[in-house]
Amino acid sequence: MKKEKTLKVIAFSVAGIVGLCLVIIAALFIISGFFMPKKYMEPWQKDYATQFSDPRVSLAAVGLLAASNHNMQPWKIKLDKADPMVFYLYADSTRRTEEVDPNSRQMMISQGTFLEYVAVAGDKTGWHTDITLFPDGVYDESHLAHSMDLKPVAKITLSKTHPQDDKLYSAMFLPDTNREAYKPEKLNAEQENALTSLSAQDGLYVKLYQDTADLSKIGGFAIQSAAIESSVTRVMDESNAIFRPNEYLKDKYRYGYSVEGQGSAGFMKNIIQGLVTIFPTLNTGKAASENFIKYTRASVDSTPAYAMIVTDDNSRITQIESGMLYSRLVLTGHELGLAMQPLSQALEEYPEMKAPYDGLKQAFAPGGTIQMLFRVGEPTKDTPLSMRRDVGDLIIYYDFDSLYKLSDQP
Template sequence: MSNRKVKKTMVIIFSCAGALLIIIFASLLGISGIFEKPKYLDPWQKTYSQKFHDPRIRLVAHGLLSSNGHNMQPWKIRLDKNNPMVFYLYADSERLTSEVDPFARQMMVTQGTFLEYVNIAGDELGYQTAIDLFPDGGYNEQKLSESMKIKPVAKITITKTSPQSNPLYDFMFLPDTNRMAYMSTKVTFEQINHLKGVNADADMSIRIFQDRENMDKLNGYAMQGATIEAGVSRVMKESETIFRSNEYQKNKYRYGFSVEGQGTSGIMRHLAQGLITLFPSMNSGKAASDMFIQSTRTSVDNTPAYALIITKDNSRSSQIKSGMLYSKLVLTAHRLGLVMQPLSQVLEEYPEMKEPYSSIHHDYVPDGGTIQMLVRLGKPTKEVPQSMRRDVMNLIAGE
């Protein structure tokens, strides 16, 4: 074969290969849903709540943005039919993650994060919020799911007042969690004082560590917790079932996990979504477990500080109050140019986690108490995308 024919053949081969790659690339983008409008991001717009006339719904629209376990958004709202200034928050028992959170402790922390966002939004919108926890009494712990349906977590009464600027308000519209690597820069003494200063409750405390001994110890607990969780198939399966692999699923469900959780954005997000949609095994079984462990390893290797939120007891009210405190903590961190990520696997209460759970409590609360949150803290190296949020009207219970 002559050189001319060889060159012509190679051109044809490369042209065909290039065309095939373009077809594959375009197909992956289409499977991902690149042209689908991301309705699941609408609630993050500052103007979103303004669509609603009822001030209670406007406040709930802000609460919807708060940090929550597994991004389940497990909130249900009942508007008082007789008093337009009262509404009730219920824990949505249909959104329990019973494998990873068998005693619904994280669920109660999540109720608190919501309530604090409502508080902060109230300042800005001109409503004083009075929160009464468990106005109809506490849960029947032996029939927890049923009790959640009939007993509200909180009664919220609002009173019209003059709007006042809350310094944390603008930071509610930023992603609450950043799972990327953090800078090695230590948290300053002034920043630590600001962060600890958000707590005014004598029954709770915030402890911040960045010395080598405690960093090594807490890194170890974070990795131990992640490794155990990755090896418990029923827990990993629970997470797998709420993973949304493409834009169509994200718009349909608007809660759970997605590739954005690892900071993937832009075209790479759509390529990843297309591949996972075509090959679900990429995000299940051993592949998912290995990815989770590696992600945690990257996190702990790039963490300059940890924070603990500790309560004197583990009552339902204390769990809720710790969530309220966490919202203030993460928003204050944003204000200081810092970000956070919970690494609380070691605090979960299923049987396989019993040993490290007991050990971390022995090390950090030897005189009693409960560690409600373990979070990494530092300056971000990269901004992360916002996560899915449901339409606020989906939280409002029917008549």
Template sequence: MSKGYKITKIVILSIVVLLAVLAVTLFTASGAQKKAKYLDPWKRDYAEQFEDPRLQLIAHGLLAANSHNLQPWKIQLDRQNPLAFYLYTDNERLALESDPLARQTLVSQGTFLEYMRVAGEQLGYPPEIVLFPDGEYDEQHLSESMERKPVAKITLSKANLQSNPLYEFMFLPDTNRMAYQPDEITPAQIRKLNKTNTDQELILSILNDKADIEKFGAYGVEGTDIETGLRRMNDESARIFRSNEYQKNKYRFGFSFEGQGTTGLKKHLLQGLITIIPFLNNEEASTKLAVQAAQTAADHTPAYALILSKDNSRTSQVKAGMLYSRLILTAHEEGLVMQPLSQVLEEYPEMREPYSRIHREYAAGGETIQFLIRLGRSTQETPLSMRRNAVDLISE
């Protein structure tokens, strides 16, 4: 055997060993060996551990879509009535930069309530929901008002089990940011989706005209470009980005690589790299990827939906969120997926011009657009996102 061959073999073996050590290091940093406790609430039997029917419904409610995955919900159990409880906005879970008026946060209260309604009907505890039983917030002292005034009082009644066809779709991911198939949404599907709106104060429109699709796609890209170009917005997102399994199990809310559809080996490699070398996840690279993703989404969307309210009261915001939950569950029933495009509807100075423009075009009667939503058939499965434990929502 030649000396050169031996050296080559040693070099190859060294490279193999080095790559193996690197892979082990990255996967360890990612926490690949850790159990994903943050996904436990998605299990179909998760709520069964609770004897209290209120906690069973809360366990289902926390699966709902919510702004920035902050899960801004706080529950107070009624000590006198074992079937009553109150939903509050958690004023410590506000996205003050991107959602300075807390509109998206209030919409998220509605998504939670509607998931509880569906679960209550399925489990034999249909809820009576009274919005703002102590009146709406004092907008001049908003955070303090959130602390004092409940968004809703929920009172359960015992009834026979009543199967709700939407129940099984609660356990699917609520947001799909990937490219959608080019298949058009059928007239029958549009009619079924439109039936989810039963509130005269809200307007639901499904739009699949080519001109509208191009406009909404452009709004999605423009809004993303503006938001990701602002340092304070990127800093806000970075504070709730969970870069590995250790962080996801600890915090159980916020953003992660799964939000962009990253799974399996690629996810752990990225998590390991970012954990070991944090500056790889720099602002410029993240901005570029976000805008590229928005453009890809715009180029692969066959329809959009708008949810508008006739006023912009806190009650209307909550009701819009409830409608959104009905819409996404019905869309799932029809084999469709959705993604809300929140950026262009955000209320801070840099977004004022496109915000005003989209309202002039699509809310000429003075309505407020609460949701702009991509709608279509998926081309790629979306992973489930982090969720807290149901008991962590309980406040004294």
């Protein structure tokens, strides 16, 4: 009898603990926003761009899937009212990350990633895109933010053509960045040639590194720069300010960072989102710094190859062209079964980063500029898609509702 009572007490205790755990998990899922519709994922649907009657908007809706510095999506679109085949790309000066990118070099690269996606989308849907960079002249560097507001990065002129069967188009709907472990196998000759041959113009090069000595040296710079960045409070504060810990904030802002970028997905993503929402210090201060270094080291330890985009000069036009080339590399990489991840810290140009910045440049691009440094390899697992803004948030236009197809109107 006593034994039966003891077993009942244990059973009730276990049931109570299980019940409490389920309540806690349910609470974390609610706090995480698990049940919310994820509007920030809508632009990734292939029919998202097709709902607009204006081809300029349709192309911009695909362009915003491109990679951007810190996922800031720093783009503005102005539609020419006089010519329905012309639109302009502006750099959004309110989306500068001035601590890590004080010279706005990464921001200009992001303009290029957008333009290349627009061009690829145009080829697929039957629109030739004639892109003219800085049609109103280059920026006044002494008043950079104001100049960004006044002068377009590019004028895009459309003309009707035959749709092309471009395999790169489908690749635009895949994640542009994979931070997971890569398989140890080096790139084969076909993959290497396909990537390095994309830099067809003078003064713009793709360099690939797979030798053990180069991997060790570049990985050392990556870890050194991550340690430096994690110790600079103002830089970490800038990153923390654009961290979206739950679905509510991801849907509200639709740009920046989230726990998916730290390798969380599925069930655990919602648990972590709930915990970080309740205890924000889990992803700030010392904890954030330690996690950042840990993830960088893990990435370096599972990298079979690094690639760089190196240029002879560092003009604004060259920076944009580097971004266009990087988008082409990402899309081609998908076709080759490869993933990529930028390691931008060693290329950031604030004072504390001077030592690794100078060291990397001296070792691998003396006399030139390394515009991009990134990991390359065959991924071991898929990675989630990241937040994207609605295309309407990019467009400077007096009547955005009129851009939807008539058939979609109520």
